[in-house]
Amino acid sequence: MSGWLVIAGLGPGDPSLVTPEVSQALAEATDVVGYIPYVKRIQPRHGLTLHATDNRRELNRARHALEMAEGGHRVVVVSSGDPGVFAMASAVFEAVEVGPRHWRNLDIRVLPGITAMLAASARVGAILGHDFCAINLSDNLKPWDLIERRLRLAIEADFAVALYNPRSKARPKGFSQALKLLRQTCEPDRVLVFARSVSTPDEHLRTVLLSNASPNMANMQTVVLIGSSATRILTRDTSPIVYTPRSVGQ
Amino acid sequence: MSGWLVIAGLGPGDPSLVTPEVSQALAEATDVVGYIPYVKRIQPRHGLTLHATDNRRELNRARHALEMAEGGHRVVVVSSGDPGVFAMASAVFEAVEVGPRHWRNLDIRVLPGITAMLAASARVGAILGHDFCAINLSDNLKPWDLIERRLRLAIEADFAVALYNPRSKARPKGFSQALKLLRQTCEPDRVLVFARSVSTPDEHLRTVLLSNASPNMANMQTVVLIGSSATRILTRDTSPIVYTPRSVGQ
Numbered sequence: 086m087s088g089w090l091v092i093a094g095l096g097p098g099d100p101s102l103v104t105p106e107v108s109q110a111l112a113e114a115t116d117v118v119g120y121i122p123y124v125k126r127i128q129p130r131h132g133l134t135l136h137a138t139d140n141r142r143e144l145n146r147a148r149h150a151l152e153m154a155e156g157g158h159r160v161v162v163v164s165s166g167d168p169g170v171f172a173m174a175s176a177v178f179e180a181v182e183v184g185p186r187h188w189r190n191l192d193i194r195v196l197p198g199i200t201a202m203l204a205a206s207a208r209v210g211a212i213l214g215h216d217f218c219a220i221n222l223s224d225n226l227k228p229w230d231l232i233e234r235r236l237r238l239a240i241e242a243d244f245a246v247a248l249y250n251p252r253s254k255a256r257p258k259g260f261s262q263a264l265k266l267l268r269q270t271c272e273p274d275r276v277l278v279f280a281r282s283v284s285t286p287d288e289h290l291r292t293v294l295l296s297n298a299s300p301n302m303a304n305m306q307t308v309v310l311i312g313s314s315a316t317r318i319l320t321r322d323t324s325p326i327v328y329t330p331r332s333v334g335q
Numbered sequence: 336m337s338g339w340l341v342i343a344g345l346g347p348g349d350p351s352l353v354t355p356e357v358s359q360a361l362a363e364a365t366d367v368v369g370y371i372p373y374v375k376r377i378q379p380r381h382g383l384t385l386h387a388t389d390n391r392r393e394l395n396r397a398r399h400a401l402e403m404a405e406g407g408h409r410v411v412v413v414s415s416g417d418p419g420v421f422a423m424a425s426a427v428f429e430a431v432e433v434g435p436r437h438w439r440n441l442d443i444r445v446l447p448g449i450t451a452m453l454a455a456s457a458r459v460g461a462i463l464g465h466d467f468c469a470i471n472l473s474d475n476l477k478p479w480d481l482i483e484r485r486l487r488l489a490i491e492a493d494f495a496v497a498l499y500n501p502r503s504k505a506r507p508k509g510f511s512q513a514l515k516l517l518r519q520t521c522e523p524d525r526v527l528v529f530a531r532s533v534s535t536p537d538e539h540l541r542t543v544l545l546s547n548a549s550p551n552m553a554n555m556q557t558v559v560l561i562g563s564s565a566t567r568i569l570t571r572d573t574s575p576i577v578y579t580p581r582s583v584g585q
Contacts, residue, residue: 101356104449109351143581169456171581175464178578182569189571195457199354199447206419207445214425216485218468218494227583235466235492242488243481244468319432321439328428331393331421333477 090154090191092174094167094198095126098285102199110161110196118150119163119173127163141225143173147180154191167200171221171249201308202247205280208290210319210328212278212310217245217329222252222259229259233266240270245316245329248309252300260309261300267311271295276312276327279303292318292327340404340441342424344417344448345376348535352449360411360446368400369413369423377413391475393423397430404441417450421471421499451558452497455530458540460569460578462528462560467495467579472502472509479509483516490520495566495579498559502550510559511550517561521545526562526577529553542568542577 091110096102111117116134117127124137138146146162154160164172174195181188206213218239224232239246252260267275273296281289281304291302303309312329319326341360346352361367366384367377374387388396396412404410414422424445431438456463468489474482489496502510517525523546531539531554541552553559562579569576 096354099356101359102354102447104346104352104354106349106351167453167457169453169461169464171464174457174461175578175581178460178464178567178569178576179580181576182567189569189576190573193576195461197352197449197453197457199449200453203417203419203447203450207417207424207447210428211419211424211445213419214428215421216468216470218466218489218492220466226581231493231583235494238488238492239468242468242485242492244485317428317432319428319439323440326428326431326439326443328425330429331425331476333481 088154088157093196096199097204114161143176147177210326214329223250246311251303278310338404338407343446346449347454393426397427460576464579473500496561501553528560
C-alpha cells in the first residue's frame with residue numbers, strides 16, 4: 086500500500102505556467118480526478134485513468150479520490166489555478182474531517198499553482214502590487230449579505246480586490262449588486278480590470294473605469310480586479326499598464 | 336534593438352516551484368537583476384551577467400534594469416515568490432512612470448510565481464481556502480496606522496489573513512502590536528501558522544492558537560497566516576492539517 090493523494094494546481098491555462106512539481110506528480114499518478122474542463126488539460130497515457138466529473142460535485146469527487154488513495158492508487162485531484170484558492174483543497178479536507186479517522190493519516194499533499202488573480206495582475210502590470218484581498222462572489226456556499234459586507238469592508242480598508250466567480254448563468258444578479266456597491270463606495274474613476282481566461286487562446290483583458298463598467302463584462306471565466314484608491318494607469322501605444330504603487334503617503 | 340525586460344517570480348525557494356515560463360526567460364536573458372539572495376538562486380552561465388544589489392534599493396535597481404533593456408539587453412528582474420506581491424513589479428512601474436516617456440513602450444512583461452502565502456497554505460492544508468487578504472506589515476513605505484486599520488477591518492470582515500514581512504531587526508515592534516490587536520479582536524483559539532522559508536532546507540512550520548503566539552515566532556523569512564473564525568485544525572499522527580471550509584452557515 087503506497088497510495089497517495091495530491092491536490093494540484095494546474096495554473097490558469099498555459100502549460101508553461103504548470104510547476105515542475107505538479108508535472109512530476111502527474112507523471113507518477115495512476116488516477117486523475119477533477120472537473121471536466123480541468124481533466125481535459127491532462128495528456129492521456131497508458132496506466133493513467135482520468136475521472137472527469139461535473140461541477141458542484143466537489144465532496145463526492147473528494148471522497149472518491151480519498152477512497153482510491155486508501156486503496157493504494159496514486160491520485161491527483163486537479164484544480165485550475167491554485168488548489169487552495171476557492172478550489173478543491175478545502176473540499177478534500179472537508180471530506181477528510183467527516184470521513185473515517187484513518188483518512189487523516191493518508192499521504193495527502195497540496196501542490197500550489199499560479200492562481201488567476203496573480204496571472205491577471207501580472208498581465209496588466211501589478212494591480213495587486215499592494216495590500217489586497219480575494220473574495221469569491223458565488224453565494225452557493227455562503228449568504229450574499231456576507232459577501233456584500235466583506236466587499237464593503239475591503240473597500241473601506243482600501244485594499245485592491247480580486248473577485249472570483251463574479252457571474253454565472255445561475256447567478257446573474259450578484260455581480261450587478263457588487264458593482265452598485267462599488268459605485269456607492271468608490272470614486273467614479275476607480276480602476277477595474279476584467280480578465281477572462283488568462284494565458285489561454287480565449288484570453289481577453291479589459292481595463293475600465295468604474296463609471297464605465299457594466300455587468301456583462303464578466304462571466305464565469307473572468308476574474309475581476311479592483312484597484313485601490315492609489316492604483317495608476319500608464320497609457321502607452323499598446324494596452325495600458327495598471328499598477329498599484331508600494332508607497333502610501335505618510 | 337531587441338531588448339526586453341521581464342519581471343519574474345522565482346517562487347518560494349524550491350526549483351520545482353519555478354514555472355517553465357520563468358526558466359525559459361532566464362535561459363534567454365543576458366542580464367539578471369535583483370536582491371542578493373534571489374540572484375544567488377540563478378545558475379551562472381556564459382553570456383549571462385548577474386547584478387546583485389542590496390535591499391531597499393528597489394527603484395535604483397528598476398532604473399538600471401530599464402536602462403539595460405533600452406540598450407538592447409534581455410533583462411530579467413528576479414523576485415522571490417510572485418513579483419506582483421510586495422515585490423519588484425510595482426517598483427519597476429514606479430520607475431517607468433517617472434522615467435522618460437518612451438520607457439512605457441519597452442517590451443516589459445511580468446511573469447507570475449508561487450507566492451509565499453499560497454505555498455505556506457498548501458503546506459499546512461488550505462488555511463486560505465476561503466476569502467482572504469494579504470497585508471505587508473512593513474511600515475517602511477506606509478504609515479503604521481494604516482496597517483493597523485487594515486488588519487482591524489480584515490478581522491472584522493472575517494477574512495483569513497496573510498502577513499508578509501512581519502518582523503525585521505529594523506522593525507522589532509510592529510508584529511507585537513499586530514498580535515496585541517489580534518488578541519483584542521479575535522477569540523483566543525484563533526489559529527495562526529508561522530511559516531518560515533517554505534520549500535527550502537530551512538523550512539519551519541508552526542501551528543499555534545492565538546493565546547500561545549509570541550512575537551519571536553516570526554522573523555523576516557516568515558509569512559504569518561491567520562485563520563478566519565471558521566478555520567479548523569485536524570489532528571493526526573504527524574503535523575496537523577489546517578484548513579478553512581468553503582461553506583459559511585446560511
